[in-house]
Amino acid sequence: MKVDRRFKIGAHMPVSKGFYKVPYETKEIGGNSFQIFNHSPRTWKCSWPNDKEITKFKNSMRDCQINFDNAFVHSGYLVNLASPKDDVWEKSIRLLIEEIKTCELLGLKYLNIHPGSHLGEGEEYGLKRIITALNRVFKVVENSDVIILLENVSPKGGNIGYKFEHLGYIMSEFKGKVAITYDTCHGFDAGYDITTHLGMKKLIEEIEQTVRIENIKMIHLNDSKYPLASAKDRHENIGKGYIGINGFRNFLSFEEFQNIPLILETPGSNLEHAEDIRILQTEILNKI
Numbered sequence: 001m002k003v004d005r006r007f008k009i010g011a012h013m014p015v016s017k018g019f020y021k022v023p024y025e026t027k028e029i030g031g032n033s034f035q036i037f038n039h040s041p042r043t044w045k046c047s048w049p050n051d052k053e054i055t056k057f058k059n060s061m062r063d064c065q066i067n068f069d070n071a072f073v074h075s076g077y078l079v080n081l082a083s084p085k086d087d088v089w090e091k092s093i094r095l096l097i098e099e100i101k102t103c104e105l106l107g108l109k110y111l112n113i114h115p116g117s118h119l120g121e122g123e124e125y126g127l128k129r130i131i132t133a134l135n136r137v138f139k140v141v142e143n144s145d146v147i148i149l150l151e152n153v154s155p156k157g158g159n160i161g162y163k164f165e166h167l168g169y170i171m172s173e174f175k176g177k178v179a180i181t182y183d184t185c186h187g188f189d190a191g192y193d194i195t196t197h198l199g200m201k202k203l204i205e206e207i208e209q210t211v212r213i214e215n216i217k218m219i220h221l222n223d224s225k226y227p228l229a230s231a232k233d234r235h236e237n238i239g240k241g242y243i244g245i246n247g248f249r250n251f252l253s254f255e256e257f258q259n260i261p262l263i264l265e266t267p268g269s270n271l272e273h274a275e276d277i278r279i280l281q282t283e284i285l286n287k288i
Contacts, residue, residue: 007285008070008261010034011273019049019106020056023064029274030281033070033261035112035218038102041076044091046098054105061107070261072149072218073103075113081133082116082126082160089133092116096137100146110217112149112181115161115170126160131173138176149217151181154189154233162190168210179215182207183265184251185222185236188243191229195247200254213256221248221262221280237266238276238284245283253288 010033013022019036026034039046049057061068076099079092096113103111118126134148150170155162161170171178184194193199207213223241225234239245252258266276 007258007281008033009277009280010070010261011264011266011270011277012036012074013270018056019053020060022057023060023066025270026066027064029270030277031273032066033072033263034066035072035074035263035265037076038073038099038106038108039076041074042078043076044078044095046076046095046102048098048102049105054107057106068107068109071108072110072112072261072263073099073106073108075099075111079113080116081113081130082118082158083129084119084121084125089129093133093136096133097140100137100141100144103146104144109145110147110149110179112151112218114151114153114159115166117158118160119158121158123160123166126158127166127169130160130170134170134174134176134178138174142176145177147177147179147217149179149181151220152183152186152190154186154231156189156231156233162186164206164210171211171215179217180211181218181220182216182257183220183222184243184248185220185224185241186233188224188228189226189231189233193228194251195228195243197250200250204254204256216257216260219257219260219262220265222265223248235266237268237272238264238279245279248280248284249288252284 010031012035015036081092083089115130150167153159153161160166192203223236223238223243225236225241226232227242264276
């Protein structure tokens, strides 16, 4: 599939065949941007790539003409910087430091995290816990160029970050490098209706009042299996959910979001991602 250079489009890609394979497979599915895990996301261990792996990855990035600014890393599933459990909280801080160092080795500057869950202790507690954790992390890696991306999340399970007020507060109190990822499914789950013109105006207004549009560095472009404000966090393939083709056309018709990398976290493998990208290009982007 030919890569559409007008937009930055990609998907969350597997790394099981090696980091260097990711740019080539991204190109094969029609992408020019991607997201990866830089270690097994279900473990507390982060294995650093060796010099040979790093060189091969950087060479493949150049071969495929993928800009390092359009490549993202997603933190592991176990990280919870809001956890009231001290052992989990401490392990989350240590793992995040290791993930940042791995990003540096690969030359990738954006590390996406879910802010965390307070597990019933309350939002104020969770927010303070996150800020303390992030400040501890960046005391260790204060010279790093890696930017933490705070992702908006679904309003379930004590999650912090389902509204921009949370994210804006973290940004104002955290002393390190931080920006934002906007997930369309999570936002839809939280009541942000991107399928209407009025809903988009309200979304943009809230973003500008809290985190500002220029701080959004990545969009997780996911359809939703459930209706608006359902708080279910179930991603669907593009056009097959409640946001739908027309909803994404409406969302991406706003120029504020057109130059931000669009990363799919939709169900399926590379084949399904290739089909989602085809639909995104032909049915949505080409018709705005």
